[in-house]
Amino acid sequence: MKLRSVLLTAVAVSALLLTGCSSTGSSDTAGSDSTSASNGAWSYKDATGTTVKVDHTPKKVVVLNDIAISFVQYGLHPVGTFGQLTMADDARFTGLDTDGITQLGTGYGDIDLEKLAALQPDLVVTSVYPTDEKGTLDTSQPGYGFKDMAQQKQIAAIAPVAQVRWGGKGLDVIKDITGLAESLGAKQSKVDAAEKRFDTAKGKLETAAKDSDLTVVSMYADGDGAYVTRPADEPTLQMYTDFGVDLVNPKPKGFYWGIYSWENAGQITGDVLLLSQQGYQVADLEKQPTFADNAALQAGQVHSWTFPALDYASQADYMTKLAGWLDDSKKLS
Structure with a gap:
């Protein structure tokens, strides 16, 4: 499924x-x-x-x-x-x-x-x-x-x-x-500590997003095509957008997903790809003729999109990683 x-x-x-x-x-x-x-x-x-x-x-x-x-x-x-x-x-x-x-x-x-x-x-x-x-x-x-x-x-x-x-x-x-x-x-102590970490990670992500000026694509892929998440329809991505991350809106219309057939997957562009932990992974994408030359894929700027849980601790962990990825990536588009 x-x-x-x-x-x-x-x-x-x-x-x-x-x-x-x-x-x-x-x-x-x-x-x-x-x-x-x-x-x-x-x-x-x-x-x-x-x-x-x-x-x-x-x-x-x-x-x-x-x-x-x-x-x-x-x-x-x-x-x-x-x-x-x-x-x-x-x-x-x-x-x-x-x-x-x-x-x-x-x-x-x-x-x-x-x-x-x-x-x-x-x-x-x-x-x-x-x-x-x-x-x-x-x-x-x-x-x-x-x-x-x-x-x-x-x-x-x-x-x-x-x-x-x-x-x-x-x-x-x-x-x-x-x-x-x-x-x-x-445990209130755990909640308070997690919220503090969240605030720190938020600051790092805001700084990295501003300094890097990179575009980010969140996507899932399988044999039928590539599914690019519409940031406004996914709570975590909506939040990252508020924190300054430039998330790409897919061209195809539709709620939550912009769905690209493999014939049209070459239209997907961004400096960093967040690839779902389910479905196709990097090796699979490299086998797709219409996507193998994707700039982010070729540059190795592809990272796992795990759908981080919506709590302060999980988000602090993922936002810290994302900030690091943005800092370490280069402008491609």
Whole structure:
């Protein structure tokens, strides 16, 4: 399945409900408010407008890999995870403590419901992507990482599901995920330290972007063609744009991706390429006749785009690397 396949398709067993867990509809405006009352009750208003309620602060949480990374960075320890990549194959988990976290599947939509039920989770957390540049959420479609609505309903019968908006301004998403993590018991010392590192990395990236005056392309590629990310539609790239990075907007129209056939891939230009950790890698691109002479590819100015998790720590790490890449690269276009 292609990277962020839900976005591509958007634009082009059952278990008893755990005692004490419920989710109820809320008002028509969705926020990210979470509360943990003095009596132990916990609630969270998710991106879909649903207020998820648990009669105690959830301790056993199953989380989409994109967000599980952030939770671990903040000192939380999910009991299980799922997503497009396994922890072993996802470079973002490198160096993180994953002991005791159960891998519930090997790919998108692959979630072992029996394993999930055996974990007796208090809460399942995933994300939801907008379907257009206006930020529209299609609640008739499953949350990210779920195969279909039937599977989502089976999961919701095991534990309530909370969905975090993965769109709009990157800093807003970071704040939402951080707030959710804090409501679940994240270590404040880790959050504060991560935010300080983030601020330092932001300064380095702003300086490198200004001094280098380079253009940057974020892309995924496979046998069908090259997919250039539209910066405004990806929260992390939107944030980097705010920090001064000159990210290239693809010419083909469409939400999130500008899709180039290999016949037209020669139109993709930039000084630095951020290449998805999934799909074609450098050796594959070098075999494409219409792309092998790409200036950034020939200059060796290609680096891994890991879709860094939207938390202060993960972003600090990636922004520091990106600043270094910009400092070490030369102008090609």
